[in-house]
Amino acid sequence: MRILSLLLLCSLFSCKTATEKIPAELIVTNANIYTVDAQFRTANAFAVGEGGVILGVGSDYEITAEYESENVYNAQGKTIVPGLIDAHAHLLNLGVGMQEVDLVGTKSAEDVIARVKAFQAQNQSEFISGRGWDQNDWEVKEFPTKEQLDAAFPDTPVALRRIDGHALWVNSKALAMAGVTASTKLPGGEVILKNGAPSGILVDAPMRLVDAVRPAKDVAYYVKALTDAESNCLSYGLTTVNDAGLDRAAIELIDSLQQAGTLKLRLYAMVSNAPENLDHFLNKGILKTDRLNVRSVKVYGDGALGSRGAALRAPYSDQDGHYGAMITTEEDLLALAKRINAAGYQMNTHAIGDSANIAVLRAYSEVLKDQTDARWKVEHAQVISVADFDYFSKNIIPSVQPTHATSDMYWAEDRVGPDRIKGAYSFKTLLDKAGLVALGTDFPVEQVNPMLTFYAAVARQDLEGYPEGGFLPEQKLSREEALKGMTIWAAYSNFEEEEKGSIEVGKLADFTVLSADIMTIAESDIPNVTAVRTYINGELVYEQK
Known part of the structure; x- marks a missing residue:
């Protein structure tokens, strides 16, 4: 009688039988998956449901027994990691640069001029x-x-x-x-x-x-710049890019292109520190769509070390009497911090020299003294006095670019001398103090390729293996730390750790398929690893030909 009652109930309410499976939009099988969850577990398969959300993660047997889909991707043993996040870059600048003369890798002023001549012969720019x-x-x-x-x-x-x-x-x-x-x-x-x-x-x-005197470009120019830059990023496995400084017009253009489906890439947009931008966005409040997140302001503390614009506490070791310069004064930093905090926004400040870093850290500490979850970032955090590392925490986060260390290592000590270099490019110390580091490239200053970020973080060498043992080797990150810095920690720094940064049930299906296992191959082979496929929201947005 009880069995008949159960059968009647099932007929009325469409109960699933043991053979029925849950429909999925995509099933990934036969993969070497680093989930980057709290236990840093591995898996072989996962299922993606409607809306691009992960339904289940586990073994091939577990996933295929529970889910079914017409869209099954057999990864053939390839490594899959959460969608890679570049925590500090310049997407629009990358695209604009792709429309201009590319001078990267030039070996002399004459080499530069030769490239400009060749460009002008084809373009006849005014x-x-x-x-x-x-x-x-x-x-x-x-x-x-x-x-x-x-x-x-x-x-x-x-x-x-x-x-x-x-x-x-x-x-x-x-x-x-x-x-x-x-x-x-x-x-x-x-x-x-x-x-x-x-x-x-x-x-x-x-x-x-x-x-200010450059000829104005039309909207079509910027649309092409953005789409060119996006194609480049997707080809390297990036699914989210933090653009460190955009004006209102650029943010609104990006939003319109994302809403229209023209741009697939997710963007964490930092608002450029200009009165017209702040007046608009700080009054408007946080703007969040499924692909755009506007809740932060990019401020410049100082300039760069390579051009001797970084603000140092003592003169440059290779230029007597020269200290660099603050772009934003200490007083203005504090006033900005108060205004940004009052609006509920995050403050992300470029700080290269030790003088700029301490000015930023003091302003942050003063404004955030009664807060525990502001997650303000120090972008670059490049040269820091040893006593100042204690300012960092999960509330004041270091956002660093490993390839800056390996690009600058040939001349950095010439700029700052043997004592200050001990507090420079100190990624491991920053991690130990803050509990996390967000990793990026600063492209187009460096190359877009996130595998170069991973390699520089763990090896601290250039592509020729110099220097032996690595530059300031005590500051190397482990492979697990580097991958977290490019995924879950970067997501945390963006207030997005609940939706991305790991392959877990309930999170967005942003993931990157790699040509080799970056967690186990020889360090020297890491730069040769490529993105085989890139997925955003469970949608294939790039496939290697």
């Missing part, structure tokens, strides 16, 4: 722009001059941004258009002089004068 030169890579490690550009381009304005984005090499035509003279002085930067006249190198603040 205002020539480019990016990527680095005098530290040249045999003559000195800033170039306007005269070198004038000889090739006497009548066409030329403005070439240094790789770090903190110095501009311009010709006389561009200087004249911008009204820059020997008497031009702006706080937070420098017009470098030679024989009493502008040399053609502008550091930080005065660069804005040249930017």
Whole structure:
């Protein structure tokens, strides 16, 4: 009688039989999955449901016994990790750079000019722009001059941004258009002089004068820049990018492209610190869609070490009497911190030199003294006095870029000397103090490839294996720490750890399929690992050909 009653109930309410399976939008099997959950467990399979949410994670048998789908991806043993997050980059700048002269890897001023000539021969630009030169890579490690550009381009304005984005090499035509003279002085930067006249190198603040006279670009230009940049990122397995500084117009364009399905990439957009941006977003409040998160402000504390714009407590070891410069003063940092905090936003501040870092850390500590979950970030946290590491915590998070260490290691000690270098690029110390580190690239300053981030974090060597044992090897991260820094810790720093950063039930199905197991292969092989597939929301958005 009881059995008949149960059968009647099942017929009325459509009870599942033991053979029925739960429908899924996607099932992934036969994989080597690093879930990056709290126990850092591995798995072989998972199922994705409607809305791109993970339904189940386990063995092949467990998942295929419980779920069914017309869309099954057999990974054939390949390694899968949570969708990779770049915690500090410049997506729009990357795309814009892809429309301009690429100067990365140039070996001399003459090499730069040759590339500009080749570009101009094809494009006939009315205002020539480019990016990527680095005098530290040249045999003559000195800033170039306007005269070198004038000889090739006497009548066409030329403005070439240094790789770090903190110095501009311009010709006389561009200087004249911008009204820059020997008497031009702006706080937070420098017009470098030679024989009493502008040399053609502008550091930080005065660069804005040249930017203001560049011809305006139309919306189509920026749409192409963004879509080109996205394609690049997806091909490397990135699923979320933190763009460290965007104006309102750029954020609104990105939002419209995401809503239309033109852009698939998720973006954590930091609002550029400008009055018109802050007046809009801080009053509007946090903006969160399924692919865009706007809840932070990007502030510049100082400049860059490579162009000697980073603010140091004592003079540069390779330039007597020169301290660099604060772009935002200590007083302004504190006022900004109070305003940003009052609006419920996160403050993310670029700090390279030890003077800038302590100014930022003091402002953060003062404003956050009664808070425990603000998650404000120090972007770069590059040169820090040893006594100041104790400021870091899960409330004041270090956001660092491992490839900066391996790019700068050839000359960094020349800039800061043997004592200060002990507190530079100290990723392991920062991790120990804060409990986490968010890892990024700062592209296009560095390459987009997140495998280079992973390699630099764990090996601290260049692609030729230099130096033996690694640069400041005590600051290496383990492979588990590096992967967390590119996934769950980066997600945490964005207030997104409940929705991404690991492969777990209830989270979004953002994941990256790799060509090899980065957790076990030889360190020297890590840079050769590629993204085979990239998924966002369970949707295949990139496949290696």
